[in-house]
Amino acid sequence: MKGDNAMGAKVITIEQNILKKNEIAARENRELFRKHSVLAVNLLSSPGSGKTTLLVKTADYLKKNLSVAVAVGDLQTEVDAERIHQAGVPVVQINTGTACHLDAAMVQKSFSHIELEKTDILFIENVGNLVCPATFDLGEYRKVVLLSTAEGEEKPLKYPPIFQTADCICINKIDLLPFIDFNIVKCRENLHKTCPQALTFEFSCKTGDGLQNWCDWLMHQWKVLQDEG
Amino acid sequence: MKGDNAMGAKVITIEQNILKKNEIAARENRELFRKHSVLAVNLLSSPGSGKTTLLVKTADYLKKNLSVAVAVGDLQTEVDAERIHQAGVPVVQINTGTACHLDAAMVQKSFSHIELEKTDILFIENVGNLVCPATFDLGEYRKVVLLSTAEGEEKPLKYPPIFQTADCICINKIDLLPFIDFNIVKCRENLHKTCPQALTFEFSCKTGDGLQNWCDWLMHQWKVLQDEG
Numbered sequence: 001m002k003g004d005n006a007m008g009a010k011v012i013t014i015e016q017n018i019l020k021k022n023e024i025a026a027r028e029n030r031e032l033f034r035k036h037s038v039l040a041v042n043l044l045s046s047p048g049s050g051k052t053t054l055l056v057k058t059a060d061y062l063k064k065n066l067s068v069a070v071a072v073g074d075l076q077t078e079v080d081a082e083r084i085h086q087a088g089v090p091v092v093q094i095n096t097g098t099a100c101h102l103d104a105a106m107v108q109k110s111f112s113h114i115e116l117e118k119t120d121i122l123f124i125e126n127v128g129n130l131v132c133p134a135t136f137d138l139g140e141y142r143k144v145v146l147l148s149t150a151e152g153e154e155k156p157l158k159y160p161p162i163f164q165t166a167d168c169i170c171i172n173k174i175d176l177l178p179f180i181d182f183n184i185v186k187c188r189e190n191l192h193k194t195c196p197q198a199l200t201f202e203f204s205c206k207t208g209d210g211l212q213n214w215c216d217w218l219m220h221q222w223k224v225l226q227d228e229g
Numbered sequence: 230m231k232g233d234n235a236m237g238a239k240v241i242t243i244e245q246n247i248l249k250k251n252e253i254a255a256r257e258n259r260e261l262f263r264k265h266s267v268l269a270v271n272l273l274s275s276p277g278s279g280k281t282t283l284l285v286k287t288a289d290y291l292k293k294n295l296s297v298a299v300a301v302g303d304l305q306t307e308v309d310a311e312r313i314h315q316a317g318v319p320v321v322q323i324n325t326g327t328a329c330h331l332d333a334a335m336v337q338k339s340f341s342h343i344e345l346e347k348t349d350i351l352f353i354e355n356v357g358n359l360v361c362p363a364t365f366d367l368g369e370y371r372k373v374v375l376l377s378t379a380e381g382e383e384k385p386l387k388y389p390p391i392f393q394t395a396d397c398i399c400i401n402k403i404d405l406l407p408f409i410d411f412n413i414v415k416c417r418e419n420l421h422k423t424c425p426q427a428l429t430f431e432f433s434c435k436t437g438d439g440l441q442n443w444c445d446w447l448m449h450q451w452k453v454l455q456d457e458g
Contacts, residue, residue, distance in 0.1 A: 014243050047275045047359045047388060048380025075360065077386045098390055100329065100360035128388070130276045131304065131329035131358055150379035150402070151277025157306050159276060159357070161327060173379070179408050181435070206410070 022136055025104035029139025036116040037229050039222045040124065042140035044162060046155075047128030049148040050172045052080045053205040055123050056087045061215040063088075066120035066222060071110045073102040073127045080125065090114065101133040102126050120222060130155070134162035142167045142221055145198075149173045150180060153187035156194040163195040170214060175204035251365055254333035258368025265345040266458050268451045269353065271369035273391060275384075276357030278377040279401045281309045282434040284352050288318045290444040295349035295451060300339045302331040302356045309354065319343065330362040331355050349451060359384070363391035371396045371450055374427075378402045379409060382416035385423040392424040399443060404433040 033040045045051050052072070059068040069090040072080045081093035092113040094106050107124055114122065124140060126133045145166040147155055150173055156163045163169065169191055177184065184202070191200055199217065203210030262269045274280050281301070288297040298319040301309045310322035321342040323335050336353055343351065353369060355362045374395040376384055379402055385392045392398065398420055406413065413431070420429055428446065432439030 011243055011247070014240055018240070046277060046357070046380075047384055048377070074387050076389055077383070079383050079387060098360075098364075100358075127360065128275070129329075129358060129360055131327075131356065132361065135327075148277070148379060150377060150405070151275075154306070154308050155276055158303050158308060160305055176379070176405065176408060179405060 019135065022104050025108055026137040026139040029104050029108055030141075031139075032111070032116065033122070033139060033141065034229065036119070037226055038116055038119050039121045039142070039218070039225050040138070040140040041121065041218070042124050042126060042133075042138050042143045043146060044126045044130075044133050044143065044166075045128060045146035046130045046148070046151055049128070049146045049151065050205050051125050051128070051146055052083055054146060054170070054172065055125060056084060056089070057205050057208070057211055058123075058215060058218070059084075059087060059089045061211060062121065062218065065219065067118060068121050068123065069114050069119045070123045070125060071107060071114065072125040073106070075099075075127065090119075096127055100127060100129050100131075101136050102138060103136045104138050107138050121218065130159045130162055134165055141225060144168045144170060146170045146172055147187075149176050149182040149184070153183045153190060156187070156190040160194050163191070163198070166195055166198045168199045168201065168217070169195065171200065171202040172205055174202050174209065175207050248364065251333050254337055255366040255368040258333050258337055259370075260368075261340070261345065262351070262368060262370065263458065265348070266455055267345055267348050268350045268371070268447070268454050269367070269369040270350065270447070271353050271355060271362075271367050271372045272375060273355045273359075273362050273372065273395075274357060274375035275359045275377070275380055278357070278375045278380065279434050280354050280357070280375055281312055283375060283399070283401065284313060284354060285316045285318070286434050286437070286440055287352075287444060287447070288313075288316060290440060291350065291447065292317075294448065296347060297350050297352065298343050298348045299352045299354060300336060300343065301354040302335070304328075304356065319348075325356055329356060329358050329360075330365050331367060332365050333367050336367050350447065359388045359391055363394055370454060373397045373399060375399045375401055376416075378405050378411040378413070382412045382419060385416075385419040389423050392420070392427070395424055395427045397428045397430065397446070398424065400429065400431040401434055403431050403438065404436050 073094045078093045084091040092110045201214045302323045307322045310320045313320040321339045430443045
């Protein structure tokens with residue numbers, strides 16, 4: 001939220017305080033993840049890009065080698081947690097009420113329901129929102145933005161902050177390419193312009209095409225983290 | 230944004246001040262729209278649901294009978310305004326920077342670029358976000374939420390506030406139904422549960438199927454407004 005005129009300075013101060021408080025909680029989370037050698041991945045996207053489906057499929061790919069857990073944020077319902085639970089993955093639902101993003105303290109509260117010492121990868125599925133979650137560090141090791149082909153190729157240009165802070169961008173629903181006006185070459189160009197620092201994967205959670213590369217990258221990130229530890 | 234503990238009360242006060250200030254600007258907008266008999270429509274959705282395409286198509290349907298103008302909100306770029314301008318529709322782009330929604334004052338500033346006295350329908354295309362814009366009245370006569378089939382049928386349950394304040398819900402991209410796992414019957418049920426007050430339209434902006442009903446509704450809303458005036 002932004003105010004102007006007389007209220008502006010007060011709003012900015014409050015925002016700075018909130019972000020500073022978040023930073024402290026994020027640092028605590030990061031230390032805890034490191035202590036338990038947990039690869040924490042903050043997964044962000046618009047509503048309906050396929051975050052939950054991706055996590056169900058990814059957990060299935062990784063389960064032979066790694067133990068996966070999920071903390072999932074939504075304004076309301078336990079629909080996503082239920083789907084993940086059905087897939088046999090330990091999951092905790094965080095309901096934010098009207099809040100438009102997860103913050104580090106909310107994630108911290110979920111730890112009482114997750115056995116971090118038995119977890120290799122913790123996915124934190126953020127609230128579906130391509131703006132606000134960009135500002136809140138959760139203490140994650142890697143930040144991943146998911147973009148669905150159905151959303152259009154110009155999203156990185158129109159919502160740059162979230163893309164600019166990402167380690168990795170995943171383009172999902174490539175199975176829809178024959179049926180929609182999505183220019184994937186243009187999308188790659190836009191990603192390269194907006195977030196040249198980020199690795200890109202392209203896949204379909206529905207068909208499974210391309211998911212192996214994404215899972216290999218996660219495995220590699222987990223190994224890097226173990227070597228660092 | 231929500232804070233807790235000591236900061237909580239201060240955050241809530243600031244939020245209340247911002248909303249009160251917005252309410253005043255919204256009331257001014259509403260009076261101005263009424264003075265000029267302008268049907269103002271606040272159009273909200275996730276990123277990539279097809280707001281801009283819908284406006285281009287709708288303006289084309291309505292142009293024989295009504296004069297349409299658009300104010301379009303985005304964090305950055307003039308991509309959307311450019312597309313609308315290419316279609317021959319008067320348009321003003323509002324760039325919000327990092328702000329996650331339009332507020333009434335931002336819309337007010339755009340009036341210097343719109344000839345309200347020559348406008349029958351003003352569409353205000355909000356920032357793509359299914360959470361934050363729900364809180365901000367822009368002074369509109371009707372609030373419309375667009376939902377794409379690609380986003381999944383459970384969105385009304387997971388993001389209720391925005392649906393609960395809508396006059397009308399449009400389900401877009403019905404041409405994709407044969408290619409995706411979207412249960413339209415379940416979606417209708419979820420909408421009925423979450424927002425029984427809202428009218429629902431189902432269409433494809435790509436094929437044009439169903440758009441006539443939506444445009445007829447807009448025409449009717451415009452006539453109701455003229456009768457009220």
